[in-house]
Amino acid sequence: MSTTLEASDTTYQDRNPATGAVIADVHETTREELDAAVRAARKAFDGGKWSSMAASRRAKIVYKMAQLIGERANELMMLEVRDNGKAVSTAKGEMGAIVDCFEFYAGAATKNFGETMPPPLPTYLANTVREPVGVVGAIIPWNFPLLLASWKVAPALAAGCTVVLKPAPSTPLTAIELGKIALEAGVPEGVLNVVTGSGRELGQWLVEHPLVDKIAFTGSTATGKLVAKTAADTVKRVTLELGGKSPSLVFDDADIDAAVAGAIYGIFYNAGQACEARSRVLLQKSIYDRFVAAFVEKAKHVRVGNPEDPQTHVGAITLREQLEKIESYCAVGSAEGAKALLGGSAPSLEGDLAGGMFWNVTAFEARPEHRISREEIFGPVVTFVPFETEAEAIALANDSEYGLSASVWSQNIGRANRVARALRSGTVAINTPYAVFPGVPFGGYKQSGYGRELGMETMRLYTETKSVLTYIGEKPMNPWSL
Numbered sequence: 001m002s003t004t005l006e007a008s009d010t011t012y013q014d015r016n017p018a019t020g021a022v023i024a025d026v027h028e029t030t031r032e033e034l035d036a037a038v039r040a041a042r043k044a045f046d047g048g049k050w051s052s053m054a055a056s057r058r059a060k061i062v063y064k065m066a067q068l069i070g071e072r073a074n075e076l077m078m079l080e081v082r083d084n085g086k087a088v089s090t091a092k093g094e095m096g097a098i099v100d101c102f103e104f105y106a107g108a109a110t111k112n113f114g115e116t117m118p119p120p121l122p123t124y125l126a127n128t129v130r131e132p133v134g135v136v137g138a139i140i141p142w143n144f145p146l147l148l149a150s151w152k153v154a155p156a157l158a159a160g161c162t163v164v165l166k167p168a169p170s171t172p173l174t175a176i177e178l179g180k181i182a183l184e185a186g187v188p189e190g191v192l193n194v195v196t197g198s199g200r201e202l203g204q205w206l207v208e209h210p211l212v213d214k215i216a217f218t219g220s221t222a223t224g225k226l227v228a229k230t231a232a233d234t235v236k237r238v239t240l241e242l243g244g245k246s247p248s249l250v251f252d253d254a255d256i257d258a259a260v261a262g263a264i265y266g267i268f269y270n271a272g273q274a275c276e277a278r279s280r281v282l283l284q285k286s287i288y289d290r291f292v293a294a295f296v297e298k299a300k301h302v303r304v305g306n307p308e309d310p311q312t313h314v315g316a317i318t319l320r321e322q323l324e325k326i327e328s329y330c331a332v333g334s335a336e337g338a339k340a341l342l343g344g345s346a347p348s349l350e351g352d353l354a355g356g357m358f359w360n361v362t363a364f365e366a367r368p369e370h371r372i373s374r375e376e377i378f379g380p381v382v383t384f385v386p387f388e389t390e391a392e393a394i395a396l397a398n399d400s401e402y403g404l405s406a407s408v409w410s411q412n413i414g415r416a417n418r419v420a421r422a423l424r425s426g427t428v429a430i431n432t433p434y435a436v437f438p439g440v441p442f443g444g445y446k447q448s449g450y451g452r453e454l455g456m457e458t459m460r461l462y463t464e465t466k467s468v469l470t471y472i473g474e475k476p477m478n479p480w481s482l
């Protein structure tokens with residue numbers, strides 16, 4: 001932040017979704033303060049201290065961030081649990097993944113290679129260098145606050161960019177801690193700036209700002225479209241990680257017990273508030289009844305409740321609007337003729353949790369045209385739809401405006417890989433619900449977005465390619481013989 005700007009003293013209340021208790025008064029960033037944050041990032045970038053630093057030195061600082069996050073994992077985990085409402089078991093796994101992400105990109109900083117081309121003419125050398133793209137506006141949703149911030153901040157810093165990080169209004173606390181950790185690790189002032197605010201306009205100002213070079217956005221498809229349109233005015237680079245309606249395809253040659261357990265985890269993990277949640281389970285007819293009965297029976301043992309209890313599988317729903325959306329989709333499902341098999345209501349919890357927002361794990365038998373089979377609910381609600389043939393399964397899976405992730409369950413490796421190839425999806429997981437790792441690109445086909453996060457591919461998206469051509473001929477280049 002600029003030292004000359006007097007900070008506004010306006011704040012908003014941040015609540016624990018599991019209890020309703022206020023846990024923090026959070027700074028409401030004004031437009032002037034956002035401008036100061038962007039200018040600080042611009043100045044830090046243009047000054048070159050970070051962007052021109054030896055990659056090996058930058059790598060050490062990013063690695064130090066990984067270490068500091070690891071040391072504070074418990075504290076960060078509890079902050080995330082209270083801010084977001086997620087089960088502590090879920091948050092624990094995320095902390096490990098966040099450390100891995102910073103470690104991966106610390107390593108990537110020194111492997112951001114350009115290329116040498118075959119000489120385009122005998123008297124030329126041609127090569128490319130990869131330079132940091134500049135000031136990055138990183139916009140984060142509320143479902144995996146620190147994890148998704150790390151997916152953007154780690155590669156951006158490793159590439160030599162400077163960042164203005166905007167967490168979601170309801171889950172800002174771990175992003176603020178990440179800013180402090182960056183300073184402690186040795187990231188120079190102005191390189192990572194965190195701005196918080198309760199309204200949608202803060203993100204909009206960031207996307208509009210002419211001194212920002214790139215927007216890395218994760219959020220809903222509706223907001224993503226607006227971001228892309230706004231960013232077009234200043235021709236910003238944009239990556240969009242958006243919504244999903246991801247399928248699990250279960251064939252009759254699958255290990256059914258593994259598929260049931262995987263499908264349960266695939267939808268109910270993080271209370272279904274995951275972009276890659278496997279919210280549609282497509283089942284081959286011959287195993288349909290067996291699978292559904294086993295799913296419903298096992299899902300009764302999913303423990304919904306106190307996020308701070310290590311035994312809990314599914315914690316709170318993060319936002320009031322989100323809870324209302326889930327409730328209304330369940331009503332729509334029943335009204336459209338889908339058959340409720342499980343859940344469909346809020347659990348009655350006692351004590352502090354009586355003031356919290358929770359939803360029971362829910363399953364419907366549905367038809368592909370039902371809205372609950374087509375639209376992103378972003379909650380613990382799954383639909384079962386039957387299919388006869390492999391071709392029908394592929395057609396059903398691809399019949400979606402989204403294309404983020406899919407799981408294929410089959411013991412036949414030919415079939416599993418044939419289906420994986422046919423799916424229009426950024427990730428296909430074979431015989432597992434889980435396929436997100438720092439070294440593996442993650443992102444969407446179709447309206448699930450464009451660009452990728454994670455992997456080395458992402459490093460390229462935080463850089464520009466500069467082509468450098470050198471004339472090495474003995475005689476000077478003089479095309480007009482002047």
Ligand code: NAD
Nearest residue numbers: 140141142167168200203204219220223241242243244275
């Ligand atoms: P959202 O689109 O409402 O908000 C996302 C972020 O954008 C928030 O920080 C918000 O404040 C900000 N924002 C709002 N209006 C803006 C504007 N006009 N300009 C710029 N920024 C603006 O999404 P959400 O409800 O926070 O998150 C849920 C959505 O995110 C779901 O659709 C989910 O699928 C998606 N998501 C996608 C991924 C992925 O990697 N593909 C991961 C997690 C979540």
